[in-house]
Amino acid sequence: MADDGIGAPLTRKEDRRFLIGRGQYTDDINRPHQTYAAFVRSPHAHATIRGVNTEAAEKAPGVVAVLTGKEMADDGIGNLICGWMIHSKDGEPMKVGAHAPMSHETVRHVGERVAIVVAETLSEARDAAELVDVDYDVHEACVSTEAATSDGQPLVHAEIPNNLAFDWELGDKAATDAAFENAHHITSLDIVNNRLVPNAIEPRAAIGEYDIGSEDLTLYTTSQNPHVARLVLSAFIGIGAEHNLRVIAPDVGGGFGSKIYIYPEEIACLWASKKVARPVKWTGERSESFMTDAHARDHVTKAELALDSEGKMIGLRVDSFANVGAYLSLFASVTPTYLHGTLLAGQYTIPNIYVNIKAVYTHTVPVDAYRGAGRPEATYIVERAAEIAARELGIDPAELRRRNFIQPDQFPYQTPVALTYDSGNYPEILSKALEVSGYADFPQRRAESEARGKLRGIGFSSYVEACGIAPSATIGALGAGVGLWESAKIRFNATGNVMVYTGAHSHGQGHETVFAQLISTHLGIPTDHVEIVHGDTEKTPMGMGTYGSRSLAVGGSAIVKAAEKIIAKGTKIAAHLLEASEADIEFKDGAFTVAGTDRTKTIQEVAFAAYVPHNYPEDVEPGLEETAFYDPANFTYPSGTHVCEVEVDPDTGVVEIVSFTAVDDFGNIINPMIVEGQVHGGLTQGIGQAMLENCVYDDDGSLITGSYMDYCMPRADNLPTFKVANIETPCPHNPLGAKGCGEAGAIGSPPSVINAVTDAIGTEMQMPATPERVWQALQSKTAAVAAE
Amino acid sequence: MAVSVSLTVNTKSVARDVEPRTLLVEFLREELGLTGTHVGCDTSQCGACTVHVDGKSVKACTMLAVQVDGSSVTTIEGLAPSLEDLHPMQAAFRDNHGLQCGFCTPGMIMSAVDLLQNNPDPSEQEVREWLEGNICRCTGYHNIVKSVLDAAGRMRAQQQAAE
Numbered sequence: 001m002a003d004d005g006i007g008a009p010l011t012r013k014e015d016r017r018f019l020i021g022r023g024q025y026t027d028d029i030n031r032p033h034q035t036y037a038a039f040v041r042s043p044h045a046h047a048t049i050r051g052v053n054t055e056a057a058e059k060a061p062g063v064v065a066v067l068t069g070k071e072m073a074d075d076g077i078g079n080l081i082c083g084w085m086i087h088s089k090d091g092e093p094m095k096v097g098a099h100a101p102m103s104h105e106t107v108r109h110v111g112e113r114v115a116i117v118v119a120e121t122l123s124e125a126r127d128a129a130e131l132v133d134v135d136y137d138v139h140e141a142c143v144s145t146e147a148a149t150s151d152g153q154p155l156v157h158a159e160i161p162n163n164l165a166f167d168w169e170l171g172d173k174a175a176t177d178a179a180f181e182n183a184h185h186i187t188s189l190d191i192v193n194n195r196l197v198p199n200a201i202e203p204r205a206a207i208g209e210y211d212i213g214s215e216d217l218t219l220y221t222t223s224q225n226p227h228v229a230r231l232v233l234s235a236f237i238g239i240g241a242e243h244n245l246r247v248i249a250p251d252v253g254g255g256f257g258s259k260i261y262i263y264p265e266e267i268a269c270l271w272a273s274k275k276v277a278r279p280v281k282w283t284g285e286r287s288e289s290f291m292t293d294a295h296a297r298d299h300v301t302k303a304e305l306a307l308d309s310e311g312k313m314i315g316l317r318v319d320s321f322a323n324v325g326a327y328l329s330l331f332a333s334v335t336p337t338y339l340h341g342t343l344l345a346g347q348y349t350i351p352n353i354y355v356n357i358k359a360v361y362t363h364t365v366p367v368d369a370y371r372g373a374g375r376p377e378a379t380y381i382v383e384r385a386a387e388i389a390a391r392e393l394g395i396d397p398a399e400l401r402r403r404n405f406i407q408p409d410q411f412p413y414q415t416p417v418a419l420t421y422d423s424g425n426y427p428e429i430l431s432k433a434l435e436v437s438g439y440a441d442f443p444q445r446r447a448e449s450e451a452r453g454k455l456r457g458i459g460f461s462s463y464v465e466a467c468g469i470a471p472s473a474t475i476g477a478l479g480a481g482v483g484l485w486e487s488a489k490i491r492f493n494a495t496g497n498v499m500v501y502t503g504a505h506s507h508g509q510g511h512e513t514v515f516a517q518l519i520s521t522h523l524g525i526p527t528d529h530v531e532i533v534h535g536d537t538e539k540t541p542m543g544m545g546t547y548g549s550r551s552l553a554v555g556g557s558a559i560v561k562a563a564e565k566i567i568a569k570g571t572k573i574a575a576h577l578l579e580a581s582e583a584d585i586e587f588k589d590g591a592f593t594v595a596g597t598d599r600t601k602t603i604q605e606v607a608f609a610a611y612v613p614h615n616y617p618e619d620v621e622p623g624l625e626e627t628a629f630y631d632p633a634n635f636t637y638p639s640g641t642h643v644c645e646v647e648v649d650p651d652t653g654v655v656e657i658v659s660f661t662a663v664d665d666f667g668n669i670i671n672p673m674i675v676e677g678q679v680h681g682g683l684t685q686g687i688g689q690a691m692l693e694n695c696v697y698d699d700d701g702s703l704i705t706g707s708y709m710d711y712c713m714p715r716a717d718n719l720p721t722f723k724v725a726n727i728e729t730p731c732p733h734n735p736l737g738a739k740g741c742g743e744a745g746a747i748g749s750p751p752s753v754i755n756a757v758t759d760a761i762g763t764e765m766q767m768p769a770t771p772e773r774v775w776q777a778l779q780s781k782t783a784a785v786a787a788e
Numbered sequence: 789m790a791v792s793v794s795l796t797v798n799t800k801s802v803a804r805d806v807e808p809r810t811l812l813v814e815f816l817r818e819e820l821g822l823t824g825t826h827v828g829c830d831t832s833q834c835g836a837c838t839v840h841v842d843g844k845s846v847k848a849c850t851m852l853a854v855q856v857d858g859s860s861v862t863t864i865e866g867l868a869p870s871l872e873d874l875h876p877m878q879a880a881f882r883d884n885h886g887l888q889c890g891f892c893t894p895g896m897i898m899s900a901v902d903l904l905q906n907n908p909d910p911s912e913q914e915v916r917e918w919l920e921g922n923i924c925r926c927t928g929y930h931n932i933v934k935s936v937l938d939a940a941g942r943m944r945a946q947q948q949a950a951e
Contacts, residue, residue, distance in 0.1 A: 011882050011883060011885070012882070012885070014890075015881070015882045015887060015890075016874075016882070017890075018887055018890025018893050018894075019864075019874060019878040019881060019882060019887070019890075019893065019897070020824070020864065020865065020867075020868055020874070020878065021822070021823070021824015021825070021863065021864035021865040021894050022824065022865075023824070023890050023891075024823075025823075025826070025891065027817075027823075027826075027827070028817075028823035123807070123809070199925055200889070200891075200925055201826075201828040201834060201836060201889070201891045201892045201923060201924065201925050201926075202826070202828065202889070202891040203827075203828065251889075251890065252889065253826070253828075253889045253890065253891025253892075254888070254889040254891060254925050254926055256925070283827075285830045286828065286829035286830045286831065286834070287830055507889050508888035508889030508890070508926045509888070510888070673885050674885065676885070676931075677885045677888060677926075677927060677931055680927055680928035680929075680930040680931065681888065681925070681926045681927055681928045682928075683928055684927075684928030684929065685925070707829070707830070707831045707833070708829050708831050708833035708834060708923070709831050709833065713833075713923050713925070714928075714929075715919070715920045715923060715929075716915070716916040716917075716919040716920060716922075716924075716929040716932065716933060717913075717916040717917050717919075717920050719916075719928060719929055719930070721912070721930055721933070722928065722930050745928075
C-alpha cells in the first residue's frame with residue numbers, strides 16, 4: 001500500500017512553484033497587444049448621473065477608448081443576477097433591484113463603476129480616468145442595517161418599498177411562542193454581527209481577450225468557479241455564447257467566498273476587449289477591493305432562548321435584519337436564509353425554533369457569502385445565548401451544553417428548521433475539548449491572573465455547520481438557480497501516469513495534493529505520477545467550483561466515482577489479458593489479479609493495452625479515461641467545540657488570547673496537515689471578526705475603513721499558537737466519509753472569543769473586542785455598579 | 789522624461805530607462821518580468837512585495853526604481869541557491885505547510901530571511917512581532933511561525949557545519 005494515500009500528512013505538490021516565485025496569478029499574465037483598464041468610480045453612495053463628459057480623457061496620452069455605462073447598456077449587456085430565489089413569508093418573490101455592470105442613471109454605493117478607460121499603459125489609463133467628468137446629483141444615503149426599512153429612509157431602488165428585499169421566516173411560530181409562555185427562564189440578547197471585508201491578499205484582476213478571427217472570448221480571472229462565471233456571463237450577461245467563451249482561473253490568491261461572484265469589472269474588460277479588439281487587463285488596487293468586493297455578515301439581531309427548570313432549551317426565537325447592500329449579489333439571498341436559519345438548532349435538541357429575517361437594501365457594497373456564510377451568524381446567536389443562559393442560571397457552560405446535546409444514537413436527526421443532521425458525536429467532542437484546553441484547571445489560572453491585576457475569562461462554542469449543499473433537486477426546490485453536483489475526469493496516459501480534471505478550483509486548499517492522494521489510494525498510482533488540472537473551462541468538464549467547504553465531499557467523491565469506472569473498465573481489459581473471467585479479477589494496490597493466483601497486470605500495463613490495443617477485448621473501447629458527475633444525497637454536517645481563554649488588561653482594555661483549543665469532527669481526513677492548516681486559517685478569520693475587524697460606513701455612505709490603515713487585519717502578533725484536535729465520525733452518505741473543513745474555524749470561533757471576553761470583564765459587549773470597546777465596557781460596568 | 793537606472797538583480801546586471809514615478813515593485817514585475825514579487829495593497833501594509841535591497845528587507849511598493857540605482861536587489865526568484873535546491877526558509881515553509889494560496893508567501897519568506905540575518909535564534913514572540921508587517925489571510929500564521937523557527941534551526945545547523 002502506498003504511503004502517500006488517504007491519511008498521509010503529505011507535503012503539497014503545488015508548493016514548489018509558489019515558494020520560488022513561479023506561481024501564475026492573473027496579474028502575472030500579460031497578453032500580446034494588451035491594453036490596461038482603469039475604472040471611473042462613484043465617490044458618492046447615492047446620486048443621479050446627469051452626464052458623463054469623456055472628451056478630455058479621450059484626448060489624453062495613450063488612451064485607446066473611454067467607454068461609459070450608457071454605451072454598455074446600448075450594446076445590450078445584461079444585468080448581474082442573484083442566483084437563488086427566496087420567497088417572503090407572504091409568498092411574494094424577493095424584490096431584486098436592477099444591477100447594471102456600469103451605471104448610467106443612478107449610483108448606489110461608493111465605488112460603483114461609471115466608465116472604463118482603456119489605454120496603452122496602466123499609468124495612462126489611471127491618469128485619463130481622473131479626467132472623466134461625471135456630473136452627479138447627490139442624494140441622501142440609507143446606510144443603517146437596522147433603520148433601512150423605516151419610513152423616511154432614502155430608497156435604494158425607487159420601486160422597492162421600505163428597502164425590503166424579502167421578509168423570510170422558518171419554523172413554527174405558534175409552537176415557539178407557546179414554548180416561551182411555558183419557559184422557566186428566558187435569555188434575551190441583542191447582537192450586531194459586524195460587517196466584514198473578505199480581503200483575500202490577491203486583489204481581484206481580469207484580462208478580457210477577444211479574438212477577432214475566431215470571434216472567441218477568453219477571460220483570465222480571479223475566480224473560485226470558472227464554469228459558473230462562464231455560464232452567467234453567457235446566459236445572463238450576454239457577453240458571448242457559452243461555446244465561444246473560455247474562462248481561465250489560474251493560480252488564485254485566496255478567495256474565502258469573495259471570488260465566487262461574477263463582478264462588473266470582469267464583464268467590462270471582456271466587453272471592452274470586443275470594442276477595442278485588443279486584450280484589456282485590469283488589476284484591482286486594495287482600495288478597490290474594499291469598495292467593490294462583496295462584503296460579509298452585517299446582521300442586527302434580537303434573539304431569545306427559552307429554557308426549562310433543568311436548563312433544557314425549549315425554544316429559540318430570532319428576529320434579524322440582514323444588510324444585503326445596494327444590490328442582491330449572486331448568493332446574497334441564500335446566505336441569511338437557508339445557510340443561516342436552518343442552522344439555529346446548533347448541536348441541541350431545541351424542539352421549537354422560529355426565525356424571521358428581513359433582508360434590507362442600503363447604499364453600501366453588496367454583501368454575500370464569506371467563509372462560513374450565514375453559519376457563523378447562526379452559531380454566534382446560539383452559542384452566545386447558550387453561554388449567557390448558563391451564566392444566568394448558574395450552570396457550568398459546558399454542563400448546560402451537555403444537557404442539551406443531540407446524542408450520538410439520535411442520528412439521523414431531524415431538526416425543527418428543515419435539516420437532517422447525518423452524523424456526529426457532540427459529547428465526545430466536548431469532552432476532548434475540555435481535556436485539551438485544561439478546563440479543570442481554569443480556576444487556578446484565573447486566580448494567578450488576578451494576582452497580576454489581570455482579568456481572565458474562558459468561553460465555549462459548540463457549532464454544527466452544513467457543507468457541500470445538495471442534492472440538486474432539494475436545493476432547486478428551495479430556490480437555487482443551479483445544481484450543486486461536481487465533476488471529475490480521470491485520464492490514464494499510455495505511459496501509466498494520470499491526469500485528473502476537476503470542476504473544483506484550488507486557491508489555497510491544496511487540491512493538487514489531496515486529490516492526488518485519492519488517486520494513490522483508489523488506483524494505486526503514486527501522487528508523483530498524478531497531475532490535477534483545474535481552473536480552465538476549456539480543459540475540465542463542466543464543474544461548479546469551490547465554496548461552502550464542498551470540494552472534497554463533493555468534488556473528491558466525483559473523483560472516487562470516476563476511479564470506480566476506471567477499475568470497472570480496467571477489469572475487463574485485465575481479464576482479457578490474463579485470459580480469465582471478469583468475475584475472478586480483483587483490483588488492489590494498483591494491480592488486477594486473478595483471485596487466488598499470482599497472475600497479475602498492473603494498472604499501468606492495462607492502461608498501455610488500452611491505448612495500444614493489439615491484444616484487446618472485442619467489446620471494449622480503446623482508451624482509459626472516465627468521467628463522473630456526483631450529486632450528494634444530503635449536506636454534510638461538520639461539528640466541533642472551540643474553547644477560547646483570554647486575559648484582559650483592565651487598565652488598557654487590551655485582550656490577549658492566551659489559549660485557543662479547537663476540537664473538530666470533519667469525518668474522515670485525507671491529509672491531516674492540510675486540514676490543520678485550514679482550521680488555523682478559519683480560526684484566524686473568526687478571531688479577526690471577534691477581536692479586530694469591523695467595516696464602517698459613515699452616515700453619508702462613505703467607506704471609513706477603506707484600507708489596511710483603517711480595517712484591522714489579524715497579524716502574526718495578534719494570535720496564539722492553536723491547539724487543534726479531531727474526532728472522526730464518517731459522513732455516512734459520500735464514498736469518502738468526508739464532511740469538509742474549510743469554514744469550520746470561522747464559524748465556531750467568534751462566539752468562543754466573545755464568551756471568553758465577557759466572562760473576563762463580567763459585562764456584555766459586541767464584536768469586535770478592540771481595546772477601546774473593552775475599556776469602555778469596563779468603564780460602563782464600573783459606572784453602573786457605582787450608581788447602584 | 790525617462791531616467792536611467794542600473795543595478796544588480798538576483799546577481800545579474802540590469803540597466804533600464806524608467807519613468808521617474810515607477811515603483812520598484814512595478815520595475816521588477818513589469819520591466820523585468822519577475823512576477824514572484826506580489827502586490828497586495830496600496831498602503832505598504834501587506835508586505836507581499838517584500839524584497840531585499842542591499843541585503844535588507846524592503847517593501848518594494850515603498851521605493852522608486854530610481855532609488856535602487858547602483859544597488860543589489862534580491863527577489864524570491866533569486867533566493868534559492870540553484871534551480872533544483874530550495875533555500876532553507878523555502879524548504880521549511882514547504883515542510884511545515886507554511887503556505888496555502890501562496891500569494892503572501894514570497895514576501896513572507898523574504899522578510900523572514902532578513903529576520904534570521906539579524907537574529908539567528910528568535911523566540912516565537914520575536915518571529916510574530918517581526919512578521920507584523922506581512923499579512924496572510926490563509927494560514928492564521930501558526931504554520932508560518934513554525935516554518936520560520938524550523939528554518940532558523942536548519943540555518944544554524946548549516947552555519948555550524950560550515951564552521
